[in-house]
Amino acid sequence: MFSIDDEMAGLRVAKQELRGLMRQRLSNLSEESLLRQSNAATHALLSMPEYQNASRVGIYLSMPKGEICTGAIVRDAFAHHKQVFVPYLYKAPIRDQEKPQSVMDMVSLHSSSDWKDLNRDAWGIPTVAKSSIIGRQRVLGDDESDNETKKLDIIIMPGVAFDSGLSRLGHGKGFYDYFMQxxxxxxxxxxxxxxxxxxxxxxxxxxxxxxxxxxxxxLDALVVGDSTFIRR
Incomplete structure (x- = not known):
């Protein structure tokens, strides 16, 4: 008889195997294909009424390789006077063995220039500096009990793998899932x-x-670089 621990261990192995498979597939992705698919996915996303009507947009800032580029979406959001929020990783203020030590919030960008001036981290991702956080809006913040007015209309998320049932596999750190919880x-x-x-x-x-x-x-919807669009 399998225990819950056995089931969770098997699930972790399955996730790691799928991440390994995807890394292998993505290693063969050409720059031309990445650009073409990013353009197609961006066009589809920008046509969504929910995006067009959104005032507060959360969006990941993309790595140079291996995922849909989001630069054109960020530029469009600022051009249409939307508030843009991007991931910010920080140490959890209260240490708990049951919770991750590093967690994610989403923080505001001031402008397109602010976005362009961000330094890149070890993975090549534009990253908000800790020293600038005090001057930015935070969706959650350290005090997560009084945030009714800090809602987002849409969050545009990355992933390693997806399926047609709108399930998503992340990189394994749990940043987005814990943020959404x-x-x-x-x-x-x-x-x-x-x-x-x-x-x-x-x-x-x-x-x-x-x-x-x-x-x-x-997810509620998935936009794919081959122009496939899936939603509930």
């Missing part, structure tokens, strides 16, 4: 529209499914 609690159950961006090779063919557990949040 805290967001859900602090906003009284309200959630923004969760939209994933995927390269065509990141969407698993039917009937394959992303291995998930109860802590993994599902």
């Amino acid at each position: 805290r967001y859900h609690t602090s906003k009284g159950g309200s959630m923004p529209l969760l939209v994933g961006l995927a390269l065509d090779m990141q969407l698993l063919p039917e009937p394959q499914k992303v291995p998930i557990d109860t802590s993994d949040w599902q």
Whole structure:
């Protein structure tokens, strides 16, 4: 008989195996394909009424390789006077063995120039400096109990793999899933529209499914670089 611990261990192995498979696939992705798919996914996302009507947009800032580029979306959001929020990683203020030590918030960018001036981290991702946080809006912040007015309309999310049922596999740190759990609690159950961006090779063919557990949040929509669009 399998225990819950055995089941969780098997799930972790399945996730790691899928991440390894995706890393291998993405290693063969050409710059031309990345550019073409990023343009197609961006065009599809910008046509979504929910994006067009959004005032407060959360969005990942992309790595140079291996995922849909989001630069054109950031530029469009500022051009249409939207407030743009991007991931910020920091040490959790209260240490708890049951919770991750490093957590994610989303913080505001002031302008397109502010975005362009961000330094890149070890993965080549434009990253907000800790020294600038005091001058930015934070969606959650250290005090997550009084954030009713700090809602987002949409969050545009990265991932390693996706399936047609709108399940998402992240990089394994749990930053987005834990952020969304805290967001859900602090906003009284309200959630923004969760939209994933995927390269065509990141969407698993039917009937394959992303291995998930109860802590993994599902998407509301998925935009793929081959122009596939999936939503609830």
